[in-house]
Amino acid sequence: MTIKNWHENDRPREKMIKFGEDSLSDAELLAIFLRTGIKGKSAVVLAQDLLDQFGSLHNLLNANEEEFCKGKGLGPAKYANLRGVMAMAKRYFESGMNKGDTFTRPEQIASYLHLHIGNSHRETFAMLLLDQKNHLIELVELFTGTLNKASVHPREVVKAVLHNNAAAVILAHNHPSGDPTPSQSDINITHKIKDALALIDVRVLDHIIVGNGGRFESLAQRGNML
Structure with missing residues (x-):
């Protein structure tokens, strides 16, 4: 069953909009970033596999490009997206401090x-x-x-x-x-x-x-x- 077939309260995007980002697990947040899964795995299952592979969300987010691209379903494009998201978060914080x-x-x-x-x-x-x-x-x-x-x-x-x-x-x-x-x-x-x-x-x-x-x-x- 794909994410589209899940109840809307269980879909990461809809769940975040309805209940807030704090209601999501690390895997669900990562799934929103990934957007899609791979053959046989939803984005959430893939996200959890990646968290298991890297050991934690912190390790994944701080991996260099070579390490990051070794993850299933990851590549240079997603690495560039990730660095962009992290740069925006940093600038958002710094704009108030x-x-x-x-x-x-x-x-x-x-x-x-x-x-x-x-x-x-x-x-x-x-x-x-x-x-x-x-x-x-x-x-x-x-x-x-x-x-x-x-x-x-x-x-x-x-x-x-x-x-x-x-x-x-x-x-x-x-x-x-x-x-x-x-x-x-x-x-x-x-x-x-x-x-x-x-x-x-x-x-x-x-x-x-x-x-x-x-x-x-x-x-x-x-x-x-x-």
Whole structure:
């Protein structure tokens, strides 16, 4: 039986229009994007097969073109469509959160960071530069690779802060593994940078670590900024 023969409350598009997107499973949302299935499989069944193949919706959406096109029923055209949809989502979010916005809530900061570094396959260290009223001046990406004492240089952090005349900063990095739990190295580097910036009277308000699926950890909330 094809999707056209299903009850309208069970068809992904009609279900979303009637009950909202939150009523749909990951497979149903993906089926709307796929639009059609393949011989012998509806779009929903194909979507679930793809989720099983990639392990999660996050892994599928963050696959590179070569990995993506290995999926059943996928190809360069669908990959281009996907990148376009994700680019629109990013611009939609950024249109309501740009330079000059006040950054005070960890949830707000994490959402912003997920768009910029959350999907990177390599660990990326970044910094939100803020003015006296915690308005965003700039997001700068400083280092890429595993965080350790050798890779994160406080002098580069200080240089970026002085160049932008920032009054406060929020440190950030992603965990490509998906688990945002901070390591002892993450905590040590936070304190090292905090001490360096204290010498020029610049506050380190937090260190946000983003994982996948919207997960994040705030060192300030965990009490690790003391």
